[in-house]
Amino acid sequence: MxxxxxxxxxxxxxxxxxxxxxxxxxxxxxxxxxxxxxxxxxxxxxxxxxxxxxxxxxxxxxxxxxxxxxxxxxxxxxxxxxxxxxxxxxxxxxxxxxxxxxxxxxxxxxxxxxxxxxxxxxxxxxxxxxxxxxxxxxxxxxxxxxxxxxxxxxxxxxxxxxxxxxxxxxxxxxxxxxxxxxxxxxxxxxxxxxxxxxxxxxxxxxxxxxxxxxxxxxxxxxxxxxxxxxxxxxxxxxxxxxxxxxxxxxxxxxxxxxxxxxxxxxxxxxxxxxxxxxxxxxxxxxxxxxxxxxxxxxxxxxxxxxxxxxxRTEPLPEAAEPILPKRFDLEFDSVGFRHGDHVVFDGLSLSVPQGQRLAVVGPSGAGKTTLLQLVARFYDVGAGAVRVGGVDVRDVDPEVLMAQSAIVFQDVYLFDGTIEENVRLGRPDADEAEVRAAATAARLDEVVERLPGGWDANVGEGGALLSGGERQRVSIARALLKNASIVLLDEVTSALDPVNETAVHEGIERLMAGRTVVMVAHRMRTVQRADRVVFVSDGRIVEEGTHDELLRRGGRYAEFWNMSMAPVASE
Structure with a gap:
C-alpha cells in the first residue's frame, strides 16, 4: 500500500x-x-x-x-x-x-x-x-x-x-x-x-x-x-x-x-x-x-x-534531442495508421509546400480529421512519418510543434471565463492591442459590442452562452493571435447561418494568408480557395489536383461537387 x-x-x-x-x-x-x-x-x-x-x-x-x-x-x-x-x-x-x-x-x-x-x-x-x-x-x-x-x-x-x-x-x-x-x-x-x-x-x-x-x-x-x-x-x-x-x-x-x-x-x-x-x-x-x-x-x-x-500509461514519447524545424512545409511519407482494428491509412503519401493551401475532401469516416491530428501529433503514426520542414514530428518538441500550429475545429470548446480570457489562450503574453487586432480580424468585435459586459462577458462552460458562430469567431481570433505558421482547419462553417458563415470566412481568409494550410472541407465551396485538393477514401488518396482539374476529370471529386451544388442550383 x-x-x-x-x-x-x-x-x-x-x-x-x-x-x-x-x-x-x-x-x-x-x-x-x-x-x-x-x-x-x-x-x-x-x-x-x-x-x-x-x-x-x-x-x-x-x-x-x-x-x-x-x-x-x-x-x-x-x-x-x-x-x-x-x-x-x-x-x-x-x-x-x-x-x-x-x-x-x-x-x-x-x-x-x-x-x-x-x-x-x-x-x-x-x-x-x-x-x-x-x-x-x-x-x-x-x-x-x-x-x-x-x-x-x-x-x-x-x-x-x-x-x-x-x-x-x-x-x-x-x-x-x-x-x-x-x-x-x-x-x-x-x-x-x-x-x-x-x-x-x-x-x-x-x-x-x-x-x-x-x-x-x-x-x-x-x-x-x-x-x-x-x-x-x-x-x-x-x-x-x-x-x-x-x-x-x-x-x-x-x-x-x-x-x-x-x-x-x-x-x-x-x-x-x-x-x-x-x-x-x-x-x-x-x-x-x-x-x-x-x-x-x-x-x-x-x-x-x-x-x-x-x-503509468505511456504518453507520446519525446525526443531526447529535439530538432527545431526551419521550414513549414508538410509531408506525409508512406503513413500507416490504425484506430484499434480499423485501418485508417495504409501507405498514404502527401506533401504541402510552405505557404500553400491543401483541401482534403472525402466521405465520412475516410480519415480527413485524422490527417490534421497526425500533423498536430495528437497520435503517432504506426508506419511511415509525418514531417514538418523535413523534420519528423516525433523529433520536434511538442510545445514547439503546438506553438507552430493553429488549429480550428468544427466543434469549438471555450472555457468558463470571459471572451478575452478565451482569446488570450492563443498567446497569453499578447498585449491588449494585439488581442483587439485579432478580434477585429475575426469580426469578434461585433459580438463583443452587443454583449452585456463586452470583453468581460462570461461565455459559460464550453461557451454555452454564445452561439455556434460566435464561438467560432472566438476560436479564429485565438488562432490569429497565436500567429502560427501552420493552420489546420476542420470545416468550421458547416453548421453556421449565412451571416456567421460570411463573418467566419473573412476571419479564416485572414488566418490562412501566407501560411501553410490543411483544411478539411465538408462544404465544397470552401475548396475553391485551396491551391490543391486531395480526395481521400478507404485510407488512400483517390484523386489529387486543383479544383478545376478534378472537375474536368469527372471522377469522385466531381461527383461530390455536383451533389453538393445541386441544392444551390435547384434554389
Missing part, C-alpha cells in the same frame, strides 16, 4: 511521505513502550510503600507529554503532506493527461477521469492525512505491547502473540474476497458518472423529444447497478469484520484466563496481573479498529491502483 502510494506521489512527494511514515511508526512504538511504565507503577502501589510510585508516575506523565508531541507532529505532518500532495497531484495528473494520445480518450474515459480527478485524488490525500496514522498505530502499537508483555511474563506474551498470524490470515482472506467486488464497484461507479454527464449533455435532445420529465433509463440502470454492487461489497466485508472481532475477543479472553491461573498459582503478583489486564485491553482496542481502517484503506488502494494505472 505504502509502496504504491509513494509510486503514485512521484519523487517530489515520496521523501516527505517516507519521513511522515517513519514519524508515525516511532509514535506508535513509543505509545506501546509507554505502557511498560505501568509495571513499576503498579508494583510500587501494591508494595510496602505506595509513595515509591511517585517517580514512576512522574516518568509516565513525562512520557505522555512526549507522546502527545510526537502524535501531534506525526498527524500534522500527515495532514501537510496530504494537502500539499493533493495540489501537486492535480498538476501531475493534468500534465500527464495532456501528454497522452487523443486515442486514449475514448467514450468510457469521461466517467473514469471524472471520478479519478475527484474521488481518486481525495483518496490519495486521505490515506496520508487520515488513515495512515491509525493504521500504523493499529499494527505497531499492539506488537510493541506484546513485546512488553513478553518481558513481563513470557507465557502471557506468547499467548497474545498467537493472535498475530491469525489476524494476518483474516486480513489476507478478506482482501482477496473484496478484490473482485472492489473492481466491479469501481466499474459501475465510472459507468454511472458517465451516464450522469450524458444525461446533462442530452438535455436538449430529451426536451426536444418531450421527455424532460421522464426518468432516463440508462442512468437509472447505471445507478441501480451501483446500488447492487455496493451491497455486495458491504456483505463481502462482514465475514472478515466479524471474524476479526471474534478472534481478538477470544485471544483477549484466553490471556485473562491464563493470567488468572498464573495469579492464583502464585506465579505472578497482583501488580503484574493488573498490568496484564491493562496491556491486553489496550492491545485489543486498536486490533478491533483494524477492520474498519483496513476497509477504508482497501477502498483507497483501489482508487490509487486506478490512478497509478493512468499515470
Amino acid at each position: 505504502i509502496r504504491m502510494l509513494l509510486r503514485v506521489l512521484g519523487h517530489e512527494y515520496a521523501k516527505p511521505m517516507r519521513l511522515t511514515v517513519a514519524l508515525m511508526t516511532v509514535t506508535a512504538v513509543f505509545e506501546g513502550l509507554l505502557y511498560a511504565l505501568l509495571v513499576p507503577v503498579l508494583r510500587a502501589l501494591f508494595g510496602e510503600d505506595p509513595s515509591d510510585a511517585w517517580p514512576w508516575l512522574i516518568a509516565f506523565a513525562a512520557g505522555v507529554v512526549v507522546y502527545a508531541v510526537l502524535r501531534y507532529s506525526s498527524d500534522l505532518s500527515g495532514m501537510r503532506v496530504g494537502t500539499t500532495m493533493l495540489r501537486g497531484m492535480y498538476h501531475r495528473l493534468g500534465e500527464h493527461l495532456a501528454r497522452l494520445p487523443i486515442g486514449w480518450y475514448n467514450s468510457g474515459r469521461v466517467g473514469e477521469v471524472s471520478v479519478m480527478a475527484s474521488r481518486g485524488l481525495l483518496a490519495a490525500m486521505g490515506v496520508s492525512a487520515h488513515l495512515l496514522a491509525p493504521f500504523i498505530a493499529a499494527c505497531v502499537t499492539p506488537l510493541t505491547i506484546i513485546a512488553v508483555m513478553t518481558v513481563s511474563n513470557w507465557q502471557l506474551g506468547l499467548a497474545a502473540l498467537v493472535a498475530a498470524p491469525i489476524v494476518v490470515i483474516i486480513k489476507i482472506w478478506t482482501a482477496r474476497s473484496m478484490a473482485v467486488n472492489d473492481a466491479d464497484n469501481a466499474r459501475r461507479s465510472n459507468e454511472s458518472s458517465a451516464r450522469v454527464i450524458e444525461f446533462l449533455q442530452a438535455q436538449p435532445v430529451l426536451r426536444a423529444g418531450g421527455r424532460s420529465r421522464e426518468r432516463f433509463s440508462l442512468l437509472d440502470d447505471a445507478l441501480q447497478d451501483v446500488e447492487r454492487s455496493s451491497r455486495r461489497q458491504t456483505l463481502s466485508v462482514l465475514p472478515g469484520a466479524v471474524g476479526m472481532t471474534l478472534i481478538v475477543q477470544a485471544i483477549f479472553t484466553a490471556v485473562l484466563v491464563l493470567g488468572t491461573y498464573l495469579a492464583l498459582g502464585g506465579d505472578i503478583g497482583v501488580a503484574e496481573f493488573l498490568t496484564i489486564l491493562v496491556l491486553a485491553a489496550r492491545s485489543a482496542e486498536p486490533l478491533l479498529s483494524l477492520s474498519d481502517i483496513s476497509g477504508k484503506l482497501r477502498s483507497a488502494r483501489a482508487e490509487l491502483e486506478r490512478l497509478d494505472k493512468v499515470l
Whole structure:
C-alpha cells in the first residue's frame, strides 16, 4: 500500500511521505513502550510503600507529554503532506493527461477521469492525512505491547502473540474476497458518472423529444447497478469484520484466563496481573479498529491502483534531442495508421509546400480529421512519418510543434471565463492591442459590442452562452493571435447561418494568408480557395489536383461537387 502510494506521489512527494511514515511508526512504538511504565507503577502501589510510585508516575506523565508531541507532529505532518500532495497531484495528473494520445480518450474515459480527478485524488490525500496514522498505530502499537508483555511474563506474551498470524490470515482472506467486488464497484461507479454527464449533455435532445420529465433509463440502470454492487461489497466485508472481532475477543479472553491461573498459582503478583489486564485491553482496542481502517484503506488502494494505472500509461514519447524545424512545409511519407482494428491509412503519401493551401475532401469516416491530428501529433503514426520542414514530428518538441500550429475545429470548446480570457489562450503574453487586432480580424468585435459586459462577458462552460458562430469567431481570433505558421482547419462553417458563415470566412481568409494550410472541407465551396485538393477514401488518396482539374476529370471529386451544388442550383 505504502509502496504504491509513494509510486503514485512521484519523487517530489515520496521523501516527505517516507519521513511522515517513519514519524508515525516511532509514535506508535513509543505509545506501546509507554505502557511498560505501568509495571513499576503498579508494583510500587501494591508494595510496602505506595509513595515509591511517585517517580514512576512522574516518568509516565513525562512520557505522555512526549507522546502527545510526537502524535501531534506525526498527524500534522500527515495532514501537510496530504494537502500539499493533493495540489501537486492535480498538476501531475493534468500534465500527464495532456501528454497522452487523443486515442486514449475514448467514450468510457469521461466517467473514469471524472471520478479519478475527484474521488481518486481525495483518496490519495486521505490515506496520508487520515488513515495512515491509525493504521500504523493499529499494527505497531499492539506488537510493541506484546513485546512488553513478553518481558513481563513470557507465557502471557506468547499467548497474545498467537493472535498475530491469525489476524494476518483474516486480513489476507478478506482482501482477496473484496478484490473482485472492489473492481466491479469501481466499474459501475465510472459507468454511472458517465451516464450522469450524458444525461446533462442530452438535455436538449430529451426536451426536444418531450421527455424532460421522464426518468432516463440508462442512468437509472447505471445507478441501480451501483446500488447492487455496493451491497455486495458491504456483505463481502462482514465475514472478515466479524471474524476479526471474534478472534481478538477470544485471544483477549484466553490471556485473562491464563493470567488468572498464573495469579492464583502464585506465579505472578497482583501488580503484574493488573498490568496484564491493562496491556491486553489496550492491545485489543486498536486490533478491533483494524477492520474498519483496513476497509477504508482497501477502498483507497483501489482508487490509487486506478490512478497509478493512468499515470503509468505511456504518453507520446519525446525526443531526447529535439530538432527545431526551419521550414513549414508538410509531408506525409508512406503513413500507416490504425484506430484499434480499423485501418485508417495504409501507405498514404502527401506533401504541402510552405505557404500553400491543401483541401482534403472525402466521405465520412475516410480519415480527413485524422490527417490534421497526425500533423498536430495528437497520435503517432504506426508506419511511415509525418514531417514538418523535413523534420519528423516525433523529433520536434511538442510545445514547439503546438506553438507552430493553429488549429480550428468544427466543434469549438471555450472555457468558463470571459471572451478575452478565451482569446488570450492563443498567446497569453499578447498585449491588449494585439488581442483587439485579432478580434477585429475575426469580426469578434461585433459580438463583443452587443454583449452585456463586452470583453468581460462570461461565455459559460464550453461557451454555452454564445452561439455556434460566435464561438467560432472566438476560436479564429485565438488562432490569429497565436500567429502560427501552420493552420489546420476542420470545416468550421458547416453548421453556421449565412451571416456567421460570411463573418467566419473573412476571419479564416485572414488566418490562412501566407501560411501553410490543411483544411478539411465538408462544404465544397470552401475548396475553391485551396491551391490543391486531395480526395481521400478507404485510407488512400483517390484523386489529387486543383479544383478545376478534378472537375474536368469527372471522377469522385466531381461527383461530390455536383451533389453538393445541386441544392444551390435547384434554389
